[in-house]
Amino acid sequence: MPRYNPAVIEPKWQKYWAEHRTFACPRLPKGRKLYVLDMFPYPSGDGLHVGHPEGYTATDIVCRWNRMKGVSVMHPMGWDAFGLPAELHAKKTGTHPRETTERNIGNFRRQLKMLGFSYDWDREVATTDLDYFRWTQWIFLVLYDTWFDPAERRGRPISELPIPREIEKQGAGAVERYRDEHRLAYQIEAPVNWCPALGTVLANEEVVGGVSERGEHPVVRAKLRQWMLRITAYADRLEKDLDRLDWPEGIKLLQRNWIGRSTGAEVDFYIGGGGRGAGDEGKPLAGEYEAWKKSRAKSGFPRKPGNEVLRIYTTRADTLFGATYMVIAPEHPFVERLTTPDQQQAVRDYCEQAARKSDLDRTDLAKEKTGVWTGSHAINPVNGESIPIWVADYVLISYGTGAIMAVPAHDTRDWEFAKRFNLPIIPVVDPGDSGQRSVAGDQNKESRSEAFIAEGVAINSGPYNGWPTAEFKQKIAEDLTAQGIGRAAVNYKLRDWLFSRQHFWGEPFPLLHELDDAGRPTGRIAPLEPSELPLNLPKEMVFDATHDRPEPPLEMAPDDWLYVARDGKRYKRETNTMPQWAGSCWYYLRFLDPKNDRAMVDPEIERAWMPVDLYVGGAEHAVLHLLYARFWHKVLYDRGHVGGDEPFIKLVNQGMILGENNEKMSKSRGNVVNPDEVVAEYGADSLRLYEMFMGPLEAVKPWSMDGVTGVRGFLDRVWRMIVDERAEEMAINPAVTDVEPTAAQNRMLHKTIKAVTRDLEQMSFNTAISRMMEFANFFLKEESRPRAAMEKLLLLLSPFAPHLAEELWSLLGRTGSLAYEPWPKYDETAIKEETIEVPVQICGKLRGRIEVPAGADKETMESAARAEPKIAELLAGKTVVKAIVVPGRMVNFVVK
RNA sequence: GCGAGAGUGGCGGAAUUGGCAGACGCGCUGGACUUAGGAUCCAGUGGGGAAACCCGUGCGGGUUCGAGUCCCGCCUCUCGCACCA
Numbered sequence: 001m002p003r004y005n006p007a008v009i010e011p012k013w014q015k016y017w018a019e020h021r022t023f024a025c026p027r028l029p030k031g032r033k034l035y036v037l038d039m040f041p042y043p044s045g046d047g048l049h050v051g052h053p054e055g056y057t058a059t060d061i062v063c064r065w066n067r068m069k070g071v072s073v074m075h076p077m078g079w080d081a082f083g084l085p086a087e088l089h090a091k092k093t094g095t096h097p098r099e100t101t102e103r104n105i106g107n108f109r110r111q112l113k114m115l116g117f118s119y120d121w122d123r124e125v126a127t128t129d130l131d132y133f134r135w136t137q138w139i140f141l142v143l144y145d146t147w148f149d150p151a152e153r154r155g156r157p158i159s160e161l162p163i164p165r166e167i168e169k170q171g172a173g174a175v176e177r178y179r180d181e182h183r184l185a186y187q188i189e190a191p192v193n194w195c196p197a198l199g200t201v202l203a204n205e206e207v208v209g210g211v212s213e214r215g216e217h218p219v220v221r222a223k224l225r226q227w228m229l230r231i232t233a234y235a236d237r238l239e240k241d242l243d244r245l246d247w248p249e250g251i252k253l254l255q256r257n258w259i260g261r262s263t264g265a266e267v268d269f270y271i272g273g274g275g276r277g278a279g280d281e282g283k284p285l286a287g288e289y290e291a292w293k294k295s296r297a298k299s300g301f302p303r304k305p306g307n308e309v310l311r312i313y314t315t316r317a318d319t320l321f322g323a324t325y326m327v328i329a330p331e332h333p334f335v336e337r338l339t340t341p342d343q344q345q346a347v348r349d350y351c352e353q354a355a356r357k358s359d360l361d362r363t364d365l366a367k368e369k370t371g372v373w374t375g376s377h378a379i380n381p382v383n384g385e386s387i388p389i390w391v392a393d394y395v396l397i398s399y400g401t402g403a404i405m406a407v408p409a410h411d412t413r414d415w416e417f418a419k420r421f422n423l424p425i426i427p428v429v430d431p432g433d434s435g436q437r438s439v440a441g442d443q444n445k446e447s448r449s450e451a452f453i454a455e456g457v458a459i460n461s462g463p464y465n466g467w468p469t470a471e472f473k474q475k476i477a478e479d480l481t482a483q484g485i486g487r488a489a490v491n492y493k494l495r496d497w498l499f500s501r502q503h504f505w506g507e508p509f510p511l512l513h514e515l516d517d518a519g520r521p522t523g524r525i526a527p528l529e530p531s532e533l534p535l536n537l538p539k540e541m542v543f544d545a546t547h548d549r550p551e552p553p554l555e556m557a558p559d560d561w562l563y564v565a566r567d568g569k570r571y572k573r574e575t576n577t578m579p580q581w582a583g584s585c586w587y588y589l590r591f592l593d594p595k596n597d598r599a600m601v602d603p604e605i606e607r608a609w610m611p612v613d614l615y616v617g618g619a620e621h622a623v624l625h626l627l628y629a630r631f632w633h634k635v636l637y638d639r640g641h642v643g644g645d646e647p648f649i650k651l652v653n654q655g656m657i658l659g660e661n662n663e664k665m666s667k668s669r670g671n672v673v674n675p676d677e678v679v680a681e682y683g684a685d686s687l688r689l690y691e692m693f694m695g696p697l698e699a700v701k702p703w704s705m706d707g708v709t710g711v712r713g714f715l716d717r718v719w720r721m722i723v724d725e726r727a728e729e730m731a732i733n734p735a736v737t738d739v740e741p742t743a744a745q746n747r748m749l750h751k752t753i754k755a756v757t758r759d760l761e762q763m764s765f766n767t768a769i770s771r772m773m774e775f776a777n778f779f780l781k782e783e784s785r786p787r788a789a790m791e792k793l794l795l796l797l798s799p800f801a802p803h804l805a806e807e808l809w810s811l812l813g814r815t816g817s818l819a820y821e822p823w824p825k826y827d828e829t830a831i832k833e834e835t836i837e838v839p840v841q842i843c844g845k846l847r848g849r850i851e852v853p854a855g856a857d858k859e860t861m862e863s864a865a866r867a868e869p870k871i872a873e874l875l876a877g878k879t880v881v882k883a884i885v886v887p888g889r890m891v892n893f894v895v896k
Numbered sequence: 897g898c899g900a901g902a903g904u905g906g907c908g909g910a911a912u913u914g915g916c917a918g919a920c921g922c923g924c925u926g927g928a929c930u931u932a933g934g935a936u937c938c939a940g941u942g943g944g945g946a947a948a949c950c951c952g953u954g955c956g957g958g959u960u961c962g963a964g965u966c967c968c969g970c971c972u973c974u975c976g977c978a979c980c981a
Contacts, residue, residue, distance in 0.1 A: 250900050250976090257899070260980060314981060327981090369979085399980045406981085412897090413979055493980050619975080656975095693921070695909055699902090700974075707908065709934085710921045720936090758912090767910070770920035777920090839916040844962045846916060884961050890915050894961050 002730045004719035006683025010803040014116055022819050023118040028608045029072035035609050036063050037588050037648075039617025039625075040078045042580075043104040044085060048111040049665065050673045050691070050703060055616040055654040057688045058697050058765060060117045062614060064799035065760050067118075068823040074609050076591035077112065077119040079105050079126040080584050084198060084214065087505040090543040091199075097505040101128055111675060115684045116802050118819070123594045127583025128505075132590060134534030135600035136582050137510040139632065140185065141527055142639055144511075147182040148233035155233075155638035158183060176524070184230045184635065185499070187525075192498065194222040194550040200502045201226070201550060221355070222550045227500040227509065227576060231631045235259050235492045237645075238630055247651040248698075251622045258623045260493025264315035265477050266401065267486035268301070269326060269378035271310050271338065271389070283377040283386050293381070296484035305401075310334060310378050310389065313400030313491055316410065317480070318472035320382045321461040322428035323405035324418065326389045327371065329397035330354035338389055340375025347372050347391055354393045369394055369417040380405070381485045382476075383462060392417065400491050408451065415451035429456040429469060497628065499579060504543070504553040506577030508535050515570045526571060535573075538562075552576050584625055585632040588612055588647060600641070607643040616697075619653040626651070652763065655700040657691075662702045673703050685801035686712040692765035692800060711769070715804055717776050718797065722790050722808050730811060733785070741786040746830045748778050749789045753826035756796045765800070772797055787812060792824045840865045841892040842874055850891070858885040865891040 017023060036059045041052055063075040086097035086104075105126060112119070125132050146155040158179050167178045180186060192201040197217035201224060212219055231238075239259045242252045270292050272284030292308060305311040310326060328334060330351040339347045350372045371392025378389055387405075394413055395404050408418035409427040418425050431452055455469035464472055480486025500509070510528035513521045528535060538561035543553070554562070554575035564571045586600070592609050593601040629647055637645040658664060659671025666672065678687045689711040695701045724731040741749065752775040759768035775793055779785050791812055798805035798818055809818045833854050838861065840848045848870045852861055862885050865871055871893075878895040885891050 253900065254976065257977065262980075264981080312981085316981080394979050394981095396980065404981050411981065413981075416979095491980075622976085693908090699909090701908070704908065704922070706922050710908095714921080716935095766908095767920080770910075773920055837916090841915085841962075844915095844960095849916075882961065884915095886915065890962090892915085892961055 002723055002725060002727060004716050004723075004804070006685060006803065007680075009807040010114075010116060010679075010684050013803045013806045014113060016806075016817065017116075017118070017819075018113075018121070020817065021122075022817050023075070023120050024122060025074045025076070025120045026072060027605060029074075031070065031072060033072045033074070033609060034063070034066050034614070035074040035588075035612045036066075036614045037075075037591075037612045037616070038077065039615070039621060040080050040584070040587060041108060042080045042083055043101065043108040045089075045100070045104055046667075047104075047107050048675050050675055050678070050687075051618070051654075051657050051665070053115055053675060053687065054657055054691045054697070055618070056112070056115070056117055057691050058652075058654065058763065059614065059616050060688075061692070061760070061765060061799040062763070063118055064802060064819065065823065067820055068795070068799075070822070074592070075119055076123040076125075076594075077117070077121070078124050078587055078591065079108065079128070080580065080587070081105060081126040081128040082503075082506050082583055083580050084200070084503065084505070087503055087543075088198075090504075094543060096541070098128065101126075101505075114679055115675070115688065118802070123591050125587065125590050125594050127507075127587065130534050130536055131595075131597070132587075133507045133583065135590065136507050136578065136586070137528075137533050137535060138530055138600060139586060139636070140507075140578070140582075141510055141530060141533075142641070143229060143632075143635060144183055144185040144527055146184045146635060146639060147179075148184065148230065150233075153237065155184065155635050157639070180525070184233065186228055186230065188226055188228055189223060190226050190228075190498075191221045192224050192226055192550075193219045194224070195219045199553075201498070201500070224550050226498055227574075229497040229499045229631075231497045231628070232492060232494055234631050234634055235261065235494050236490075237634060238494075238627060241630075241634075241646055245646060245651070246649055248653060251619070251626075251651060251653065254622045255627060258494060258627065260491075262315050262491050262493075264313060264489060264491065265317040265473075265480065265486050266301075266311055266313050266489040267317065267320065267381065267405070267480060268296075268305055268309035268311050269381060269405065270308065271334075271376065271378045272308060284379055286384075289379050289384070293483070293485070297482075298484070300484040301481065301487045307334075307337070310338075310403050311401045312403045312405050313489060314405060316407065316473070317476045317486070318458060318461075318464075318467070318469050319407040319410045319428050320380065320405065320476065321458075321464070322407040322409050322426045323380055323387060324408060324424045324426055325387050325406045326378050326403065327392045327395045327406055327417070328374075328389060328403040329395045330391055330393055331397035332391075332402045334403075335374070335391055338374040338376040343373060343375035347374055350391060369413070369420050371417065371421070381480075381483070388423075390417075390421075398495060399493065410451055410453055412451045412453060426460060427452070428458060428460045430459045431456045497631075499582075500576035501579050502550060502552040503577050504537065504541065506579065507582055508537060508554070508577055509574035510535050511574040512564055512566070512571035513574065515572055519570070521572065526566070581625060581628050585629045586636075588615075588629075589636075589642065603641075603643070610642065611644050611646060612648045614650050614652065615648040616652045616654060618656070622653065652697065654697050655695075657694070658700065658702040660703050660705070665703075673705075678708060682708050682712045683715075683803075685715055685804050689715065689769060689801055693769045695766055697763055697765065714769075714773050714776060715801060717780055718793070718804065719808070721776055721780050721785065722794075723811065732811060735783060736785045736787050736790055736812075738788075739784055739786050741789055743830075745779070745782060745786060745789060747833070748775060749792055750826040750828075750830040753792065753796065753824045754828075754831065757823070757826070760799075769800065772800075794818065795821055795824050836888065838888070839890045840868060840871050841890065842871070843894060844892060847871060847874055854888070856887065858887060861885050861887065861891055865893070 038056050038059050059075065063073045066073050081101050086100040089095060089100050090097045127133060145158050147158050147161045149156050161179055161182055163175055163178060167174050194201050195212045195217050198212055198215065202212055202219060239256055239261055242255060245252065270284055270289045272288060310328070312326065335347065335351060369392065371390045374389045374391055376389045377386040379385070380387055394417065395402065406414040406417065408414040408423065408425040410429055429452060431454065458464045458467045458472050464476065467475065477486065477488040510533060512526040512528065514524040514526060516522050538557040540558055542556060552575040554577065562573055564573065589601045589606060593605045596602055633642060633647040634645050636642045659669060661671055663669055663671060675687060686708055690708045693711050694707060722733055722736055724733045752771050755771040756768045759765065759771065772793065794805045794809050795818060806818060835851050836854050837849050837851050839846050840850055848868050850864045850868050852864050862883050866875065875893065875895065880893050880895050882894040883891065
């Protein structure tokens with residue numbers, strides 16, 4: 001009868017915890033606080049996957065353990081519930097996304113509760129709740145109301161933006177436009193990634209190799225009005241502040257690479273006052289160039305380049321003398337101006353072709369470089385040489401200035417291009433002693449088979465010959481600045497964040513577009529007042545399955561939603577919605593004060609609980625989610641809404657769980673493990689325990705049902721260690737009594753407490769479990785099992801297998817929950833052995849073992865080793881050159 | 897191509913950071929108890945060898961009394977990024 005039956009005891013304790021609100025977090029922490037956060041899931045229709053409980057179990061263990069240590073623990077859970085699948089389902093079936101979403105949330109909630117996680121369920125939020133996204137919209141208004149002050153390196157209210165006098169003179173409209181140009185949220189008309197199959201525009205990051213990341217549908221380019229967030233303004237801080245975070249180095253590196261900070265210089269190349277055809281053969285006139293240089297020397301380097309120059313960005317200003325041609329991106333605004341009549345047809349054809357190409361074609365498949373000459377030249381400002389300007393798609397319009405100086409001798413891409421089109425290659429960096437040797441006076445251009453991209457010493461560089469690369473870079477930046485033709489510059493790979501989506505199932509923007517009498521947008525934007533929030537989605541909505549234009553579904557919303565009258569003016573609502581990232585950018589704040597209807601979070605509460613002390617989730621969010629959330633947090637910090645400028649202090653990425661066949665789990669591979677089935681067959685405690693026993697949390701590891709059987713066997717043994725299975729009713733095993741533990745039992749107990757505690761500190765859950773297995777293996781063989789020792793084990797086990805631990809805790813006569821029982825302490829003296837066995841080596845090879853007192857000194861150990869018969873035999877007739885004795889560890893004789 | 901991480905029994909994985917390689921679990925072998933076993937218990941289990949011993953942490957070198965651990969050079973796998981000038 002009283003066999004271990006998780007199907008009975010697990011629901012029983014889950015009910016107990018819920019009824020007693022055992023895991024309710026206090027409004028403010030009492031004493032030490034710990035905020036432990038899981039990446040909240042997207043509640044898909046497929047339900048929970050065994051990958052979810054991996055991180056959730058780890059955090060649950062940390063939380064339960066810390067409660068027992070007397071720490072105030074914040075441990076919430078919620079739902080990242082906006083998302084495309086519910087909307088696609090609506091298009092197919094007509095079911096409102098809210099209905100689908102709520103059903104899926106219900107299923108996820110049931111599954112998580114089934115696993116016995118100690119969340120404070122009173123704090124549950126979903127990003128789709130009106131009460132939640134009201135504040136997502138509110139944060140958007142903060143972003144809209146903020147500009148980034150480069151001087152103070154922080155976001156400030158738009159009302160504090162200094163307005164230049166010439167703008168002010170042009171009137172209120174100009175001032176408003178000027179402000180709009182500086183807001184952190186701004187609109188652009190931009191080519192975007194339109195995915196007809198999904199009926200939406202995707203961010204660059206959501207397009208992988210020319211197809212959508214989700215579903216792998218084709219993606220084409222289309223121009224559309226879009227909202228952008230100026231995350232690039234924060235690039236510098238987002239990068240630098242990584243230093244302060246306790247994150248895996250690999251993840252920090254990913255973010256650094258994504259931000260992609262590079263330092264170099266901007267340089268203006270003279271192309272002639274009138275642009276195309278200014279001189280013979282498209283060459284600028286020498287006289288004009290000289291005049292330009294003189295005027296620049298006086299005026300300095302202008303903030304924005306004029307039409308007479310082509311501005312480039314380079315990280316290798318030291319190679320300026322090796323620039324033999326220039327390249328501009330096909331989308332560069334100067335393409336037309338720079339194209340001579342002879343080249344017009346070729347250039348036009350090339351640019352059209354480039355525009356049609358997807359990113360895939362332009363990168364992966366474009367092994368061979370392509371491009372055409374514009375017919376024009378520019379003048380290299382360091383030596384006055386005329387060099388041809390080409391158009392090629394290996395230069396990207398979105399990075400730097402969209403134009404480069406090409407130095408084929410020292411850049412791989414330029415080298416390939418120059419080889420293909422027979423452009424001159426002039427070496428200007430001598431590798432010196434470092435690499436392949438070449439002598440300055442004896443340069444043979446054809447002798448090298450590839451570009452030399454490393455640093456060296458300048459050659460063929462006029463007055464700079466002999467300068468090492470690093471110093472040369474600095475020197476020439478100074479010289480260019482003095483002449484007004486260049487300056488030091490910083491660039492980022494990071495682009496501004498495309499923040500609008502053509503979805504129905506997302507947060508509506510709290511913005512109105514002013515309409516004129518004819519019903520056309522005037523271009524003026526009116527944000528909603530915070531008091532007008534929340535702006536809900538229209539309740540009545542027809543979901544058009546044939547949504548094949550790049551147009552937001554809300555364009556088809558009922559007129560009473562879409563049009564608004566205000567102060568006698570008509571407005572149309574913004575019909576784009578926010579991306580799924582929006583809700584997940586700040587959910588960790590709302591958990592702290594989920595029902596507040598006056599603020600997104602009470603500042604007192606926010607300052608008491610933030611930052612998140614431990615954040616656990618998958619590495620797939622290493623870049624985007626974590627970067628976006630950090631960006632929002634910094635803006636909220638700059639505007640005084642939160643107390644710190646980094647939200648997540650420590651980050652841990654759990655490794656992916658593979659199928660039993662060592663492949664990624666997927667429906668198509670048929671290797672998906674369903675947690676419901678595992679719980680039904682083995683119980684939640686076994687699932688939890690197995691997920692932790694599989695291996696290190698961060699490691700990628702395959703599932704094994706046999707492994708689950710193994711940990712279930714351990715829980716069965718713990719049960720039998722304490723329960724009398726042969727009795728009719730639940731009864732304590734007769735071996736469990738109130739006796740004093742023996743020295744050996746005490747040693748095992750305290751060793752286990754020590755090891756489990758240390759393993760928990762290091763989040764090494766797999767080894768902690770093996771320690772408890774050793775404990776059980778030991779005590780199952782003991783005729784007499786001290787009750788106190790059994791109780792201690794249950795406390796150690798409780799964070800891992802809480803249901804079983806609670807059940808046996810009450811069997812042993814304790815009342816209530818053990819959730820707040822003090823964590824066991826260990827006694828070092830109980831662990832100490834009287835004697836220890838140490839290995840004896842001869843020349844590093846193990847030859848015997850000796851038993852010595854635990855505190856034995858070197859002399860005692862050496863003589864004991866020499867006295868060991870086998871060792872004595874082997875040492876006979878040999879000379880001991882040296883005896884290495886490490887007290888308490890080993891003895892090693894070096895002999896001749 | 898660039899960057900990061902990892903290679904230990906038949907399998908998942910341990911190894912107080914330079915000191916007895918293989919803890920713990922699975923699997924396997926033999927045994928006990930059983931009408932039965934996907935229950936339980938006992939013993940064994942890196943490879944070779946009767947044994948003494950020998951060989952063993954991806955490969956090749958090195959440092960050291962001593963290397964899974966440190967150094968140098970390779971190989972393989974996984975995950976990112978991918979013309980960012």
